[in-house]
Amino acid sequence: MGKIKAGRWLSSIVIVIVAVWVTACAQGTQKTPAPAAAEKEALAYVELLVFKWGGVTLTATEVEKYFNEPIAKKFPHIKVKLIDVPEGDPIEPLLTQGIIPDIIFGGSYTAIEEAGLAEELAPYKEKFGYDDQRIKPSVNESIELKSGGNQVPFSVNLPVIYYNKDIFDKFSVPYPTEVQSWDQILDTAKQLTRADAGVHYIGIDLQPTRLASGLSLDIIDPATNRAAVTSPEWVKVFETLKKLYSIPGFIGTDDTYKYADKDDIFYNDQNLALYSHNLAQLIGPLEELRKQGITMNWDFAPHPNFEEALGTSIEINVHTLTLSKASKHKDEAYQVIAYMLSEEVQRIITRNGRVSVLDLPELEKEYGADIEVLKDKTIANIFKTEPRKIHKPNIYESKITKYINDAxxxxxxxGVDINTALRTAKEKIDKDLETLRRQNPNTSLHK
Incomplete structure (x- = not known):
């Protein structure tokens, strides 16, 4: 019986050797032949959970387009599943339920570290490779400042002005087509803030930290680790907000003064004429609505800034991928993360409405080519301004930004004047920082 088994085993080996030889001959001098079907079948199926975290946007359609479709060709045994963590929701309940991320899309690196989920990437970069020379220098700089190189960039989330052409047409106001200062934009907003036929139209809504980002302002001074919000530049930010709040009709009933707390305000209510936001937050959802037959008449305008900073927009915003320390499939997850930087995948995301992180200017010419909602839009207006260098991050910044909004x-x-409001914000920030420093005496404040 043993001899019969041995004979069958030897015959099998001969058959395999012949098959491999025939395959090699057929492929000629190909250096890296594709895995045989039997090899592919032998690879264990892996499902990677991608947590979308921290207010970033990633639709189900985008997951299939950017991840699963290209991954199926490169890693046929791997599939990605999206877990949507709503903005502001804690991540711990999911972890307690045993729902563990392999990859985290978006999210503050500090928050990911605090959750114990930030894996150091150096060993994986050494094992599988990582060429940061292919990436835009401004992107590399942002990644280094925010995570010490422990995140991988996915796309650049450029800021832009979305504008509702129907509102401009209704009130006979010219479209904004060139780079403008905030004062010029507010002049336009005055003409568009009015009530008509029972609808309360708002010219534009602005947030203080977004305005401050146009000057790369520190909230916490890196030299003193105290609040920096009473500087002349911060006063200028709040003077601009004061001009907005002073537009007749802007402050609504019940003292409403904010109109764009949610991304869907622009395309659902359609009473906001100008919307300062980033590409990724709206393009995907607008395309999803288009597929449902819901459309609106809109276009892009270049992002404004203060007069002294014209030509730049706000601090660079990079959507990132983080390898989860809790993953049971770290090698596979890292290889998927690294593959997202391939020219093949970056071309797909560019043609479908996100901006590539690769230092390949020719990709910008293909921006939006494969997504219907961007047909006939003024794409050139997206690239008329350059993103700014980020200010030095402080790990407590997200915990004290509320005082800027309170001001x-x-x-x-x-009815509070600007100087008093900012001085009050500074006092509250400094008090909280002192408490946080006492609670975490060995923590480095800046990355």
């Missing part, structure tokens, strides 16, 4: 509210509806 804006005090000015809008509380």
């Amino acid at each position: 804006a509210k005090d000015i809008a509806v509380g």
Whole structure:
């Protein structure tokens, strides 16, 4: 019986050797032949969970287009599943339920670290390779500042002005086609803030930290680790907000002074004429709506800034991928993350409405080519301004930004003057920072 088994085993080996020899001959001098069907079948199926975290946008259609379709060709045994963590929701309940991410899309690196999910990438870069020379220098700089190189860039989320052409047409206001200062934009917003046929139209809604980003302002001074919000530049930011709040008709009933708390305000209510936001937050959802037969008449305008910073927009915003320390499939997850930087995948995301992180200017010429909602849009207006260098991150910044927003509210509806509002914000920030430093004495404040 043993001899019969041995004979069959030897015959099998001969058959395999012959098959391999025939395959090699057929492929000629090809250096890296594709895996045989039997090899592909032998690879264990892996499902990677991608957590979308921290207010970023990633639709189900985009997951298939950017991840699963190209991954199926490169890694046929791997599939990605999206887990949507709503903005502001804690991640811990999912972890407690045993729902563990392999990859995290978006999210503050500090928050990912605090959750114990940030894996160091150096060993994986050494094992599987990573060429940062292919990436835009501004992107590399942002990744290094925010995570010490422990995140991989996915796309650049450029800022832009979306504008509702129907509102401009209704009130006979010329479209914004050139780079403008915030004062010029506010002049336009005055003409578009009005009530008509029972509808309360708003010219534009602005947030203080977004305005401050146009000057790369620190909230916490890296030299003193105290609030930096009473500087002349911060005063200028709030003077601009004051001009907005002073537009007749802007402050609504019940002292409403904010109109763009949610991304869908622009395309659902359609009473906001100008919307300062980033590409990724709206393009995907607008395309999803188009597929449902819901459309609106809109276009892009270049992003404004203060007069002294014209030609730049706001600090660079990079959507990132983080390898989860809790993953049971770290090698596979890293290889998928690294593959997202291939020219093949970056071309797909560019043609479908996101901006590539690769230092290949020719890709910009293909922007939006494969997504119907961007047909006939003024794509050139997206690239008329350059993103700015980010200010030095502080790990406590996200915990004290609320005081900046409180200052804006005090000015809008509380009757408080700018200097008093900012001084109050500074006092509250410094008090919280002192408490946080006492609670975490060995923590480095800046990355």
